[in-house]
Amino acid sequence: MRIISGTYRGKTITPPAGFNSRPTTDFAKESLFNILANRYDFSCIHALDLFAGTGSIGIELASRGCPHIEAVEMKAGHAAFIKKTAAELDFRQLHVVRLNVFDFLEICTAEYDLIFADPPFSMVGVETLPQRITGLNILKSGGCFVLEHAAHYDFAAVPYFTERRRYGNVHFSFFVKP
Secondary structure, rough: EEEOOOOOOOOOOOOOOOOOOOOOOOHHHHHHHHHHHHOOOHHEEEEEEEOOOOHHHHHHHHHHOOOEEEEOOHHHHHHHHHHHHHHOOOOEEEEOOOOOOOHHHHHHOOOEEEEEOOOOOOOHHHHHHHHHHOOOEEEEEEEEEEEEEEEOOOOOOOOOOOEEEEEEEEEEEEEEEE
């Protein structure tokens, strides 16, 4: 995976062999961040990366100057890799929470300007994430929730849905809280 922009633009980060995850492709991530950069000043937002996996999204946000990022990842090896990478890059603003995302959402009281979720495509409950996120009051007014998902999902009827973008096999649905 590659950091697209910011302080560490162009830096490649390689997860260890046997790392079981499906990171967002560099092409899709670059396209996503082009959209987000036109909407947000990364230097003054609070962000949440759910199902963080390799930490690619949180690391990209940190490289772009985001002052507060929480990355939620259940798998111990993945959480350790994100922490190690953040420490190597001196990203003190990137905090890793090792917890099941659904358990985290039950106890979360913070509010975020940007929430990104990249759950396993075959995971049970993916279709409930938009309603859960937008119904918990953890997304600030004007905030955006971005869900990366498989092609067969259609969230157009879900409250706050604004658009869907496709980049190869990667699909992003955007939900913006008024």
